[in-house]
Amino acid sequence: MTAEHNKQERRVLVLARVARDADLTGELLEKAGFPCVSCHDSTELSLELGRGSGLVVLAEEALDQPSFDRLVVQLSQQPRWSDVPFVVLTSGGHTTGPGRRRAESLERLGHVTLLERPVRTSTLMSAVRAAWRSRQRQYEVRDYLADRERAEQALMEQANRLARANADLEQFAYVTSHDLQEPLRSIASFAQMLARNYRGRLDADADEFIRYITSGVERMHAVIEDLLAYSRLVHQPAAPFQPVSLENAVNWARENLRRSIEDSGATICCRNLPVIEGDRVELVALFQNLLSNAIKYRQEQVPLKVEIRGERTDGEWVISVADNGIGFEPGYADKIFELFRRLHGRDIPGTGLGLTICKKVVERHGGRIWAESKGGGHGSTFHFTLPSLHE
Numbered sequence: 001m002t003a004e005h006n007k008q009e010r011r012v013l014v015l016a017r018v019a020r021d022a023d024l025t026g027e028l029l030e031k032a033g034f035p036c037v038s039c040h041d042s043t044e045l046s047l048e049l050g051r052g053s054g055l056v057v058l059a060e061e062a063l064d065q066p067s068f069d070r071l072v073v074q075l076s077q078q079p080r081w082s083d084v085p086f087v088v089l090t091s092g093g094h095t096t097g098p099g100r101r102r103a104e105s106l107e108r109l110g111h112v113t114l115l116e117r118p119v120r121t122s123t124l125m126s127a128v129r130a131a132w133r134s135r136q137r138q139y140e141v142r143d144y145l146a147d148r149e150r151a152e153q154a155l156m157e158q159a160n161r162l163a164r165a166n167a168d169l170e171q172f173a174y175v176t177s178h179d180l181q182e183p184l185r186s187i188a189s190f191a192q193m194l195a196r197n198y199r200g201r202l203d204a205d206a207d208e209f210i211r212y213i214t215s216g217v218e219r220m221h222a223v224i225e226d227l228l229a230y231s232r233l234v235h236q237p238a239a240p241f242q243p244v245s246l247e248n249a250v251n252w253a254r255e256n257l258r259r260s261i262e263d264s265g266a267t268i269c270c271r272n273l274p275v276i277e278g279d280r281v282e283l284v285a286l287f288q289n290l291l292s293n294a295i296k297y298r299q300e301q302v303p304l305k306v307e308i309r310g311e312r313t314d315g316e317w318v319i320s321v322a323d324n325g326i327g328f329e330p331g332y333a334d335k336i337f338e339l340f341r342r343l344h345g346r347d348i349p350g351t352g353l354g355l356t357i358c359k360k361v362v363e364r365h366g367g368r369i370w371a372e373s374k375g376g377g378h379g380s381t382f383h384f385t386l387p388s389l390h391e
């Protein structure tokens, strides 16, 4: 804030009926270190008030009723933090009826100190100092509010930048994964032709290299498929929700995973699953991801059991999918929902996107998802909430 600005904020505006009174008061105040402006009439007072002032010293009789009303209107338009203090010199007699009414009417100026004449210099100066202290507090509140507004503005801009960057990144993921499909398809078909036509006709190394190409292409294909599924969830608005039986959704998921369920010999049981409002396709994908993870992360020697159960709490359902697989380190319970986060190494196939997709689906349905495990062979449980149908 500039020195000039500071001076403006400290100014005492004086309006007296008789110019001599104003000059005398002005001199007194200047001596005490307050820059003073003597106003000749209410128009000038109103103009100076608009430019900023610390307080106003006013002789009661210096304002006629219309000017007084205009001043009250002007004061009502002050910013929220501001309440310009007025020190008003009155002619006294406030105990009488008309005098009391006059005093009450003066209160409409807001922050008013009435001094009955004859006023002693020390009384005037003490009232002016008290008014100035209160005005300083108001300036502090103003500066605090301005700081807060600046901080909020900066925070909002940062959040907007972040949201824009996220949207760009998601768009980028969609476009690249979409555009990668075509070249990948041609690599896959030429690798297949190589394998078909040249297996055993080149040396052993060549056969191995062809296998690497084919499995690399398969992995890349899986990542692109998952990335596209994720991008669709992010970009496409949700379809209108319909009542969906979660038991049916699980059955669809089981059907889609029939081969791997049979190969693993998994037992899957459902208990107390509700009908909720949702998108059937997305909910099938949710269960399919969780079940296929239970199958992938099972223990070699332990027959896999998966239990899917629902429990109704206040206004929502908590669905739990519990397996008796290899589990994961409890410290990673939040991290596994992040994009591409994998804990168990490359021997188990995967893209690190399945749980990110689950999280998006659950959030689109107004729920939360979290996971629990005690690690080392103790299985894992994935919980998610969904709003219940009948409130």
Ligand code: ADP
Residues within 6 Å of the ligand: 289, 293, 294, 296, 297, 323, 325, 326, 327, 328, 336, 337, 341, 342, 343, 344, 349, 350, 351, 352, 353, 354, 355, 356, 379, 380
């Ligand atoms: P991925 O394609 O690797 O399975 P996900 O996003 O589905 O990707 O899962 C992220 C990671 O979380 C997995 O790589 C695995 O380490 C861990 N995980 C997921 N489900 C289970 C589970 N049922 N049991 C143990 N670990 C799991």
